[in-house]
Amino acid sequence: MKRIGIIGSTGSIGRQALDVISRNPDKFEVVFISCNGNLELLKQQGAQCGARYLCSTGLAGEGILSGECEILKILDNEKIDMVLLAAVGAAGTVYAYETVKRGITLALANKESIVASGRILFDAAKRTGAKILPVDSEHSAIFQCLHGQDKRFLDKVTLTASGGAFRNTPADALEYVTLEQALRHPNWSMGSKITVDSATMMNKGLELIEARYLFDIEPSMLSVVIHPQSVVHSFVSFKDGSLIAQMGEPDMRTPIAYAMAYPERMESGVRPIDLAKVGSLTFFEPDMKKYPCLGIAVEVLKKDxxxxxxxxxxxxxxxxxxxxxxxxxxxxxxxxxxxxxxxxxxxxxxxxxxxxxxxxxxxxxxxxxxxxxxx
Incomplete structure (x- = not known):
């Protein structure tokens, strides 16, 4: 059994990870789960998954270890095979670094930690031999597409994007859009911050940077296309003209399960997609006038x-x-x-x-x- 800890268990990714674990009780032992402030849900999760430790990096509560240092103590004193980092924002940077520094496998759903500390994080992983496994659907797709491939023959890596809440909204109509409108994601159910990032497509800019470090790919070989159906999660092309794509339902339990079970696969609760029912798949270039945040990220990526x-x-x-x-x-x-x-x-x-x-x-x-x- 893999002994696992989940940082950010009460968020969207954390909740779905616990759902996957509940479907595979013979494969995992939950050592700890943590949240920032949703203590009631944390307690419920702890009772359901049998976590040995409940931790909070924000609010204090009875029976809950409080403070960031408590998680680091657990990493030092318990045998842990994998940490799933599902917390949102740059606050996850320290946890990502401290995990790989100890040689523990990091299942990473926190793109900001790579954006902020890419070279330092991966240098630490090289020193300790720690694996960094992607959980974002796009990077999981690329990871699967590149499996067994020689990167010398790689031509381009393309991340797909839903286009967010405003993919069908003209650029000149975005002047006075509301928060409520920005949070109406057409395909995915996510937290507020990442849903707004999806609307601006800054999330895709962050993911380009994440891909640059995860797969050691030159910035010039990375690109983005909008794919409204969110069925193709990303694809790679090779110098011989071949293109390999990873496809599936827009359900985060699939990439979560792949990272947690790697190098094997396991039940995720998601059924294979029926392409006949999907009917057609469409792709088009993002309008940079509509998505200036993506343009900013592309320019920052070029600086490397x-x-x-x-x-x-x-x-x-x-x-x-x-x-x-x-x-x-x-x-x-x-x-x-x-x-x-x-x-x-x-x-x-x-x-x-x-x-x-x-x-x-x-x-x-x-x-x-x-x-x-x-x-």
């Missing part, structure tokens, strides 16, 4: 440097939080990110402390930009 990636990610997190909180408009998100990139230029990080310092610097700059220009 962690420092501007950290700044962009932090500015996006702050801007999205302000939009969700009703403090800025949807159209302001890209403006905030662009302005912060212009004024904030930390040194390239050499260690994880530098990443956290640059992240804090970028968040402070973001607050100043918003206060000066958008309030």
């Amino acid at each position: 440097s962690n420092a501007p990636m950290i700044v962009m990610n932090a500015a996006n997190e702050v801007a999205v939080a302000e939009f969700i909180g009703g403090q800025i408009e949807y159209r302001d998100i890209a403006g905030v990110i662009s302005a912060v990139l212009d004024v904030c230029a930390p040194s390239e990080p050499e260690e994880i402390a530098d990443v956290l310092s640059a992240d804090a610097m970028a968040r402070e700059a973001s607050e100043k930009v918003i206060k000066r220009f958008y309030r």
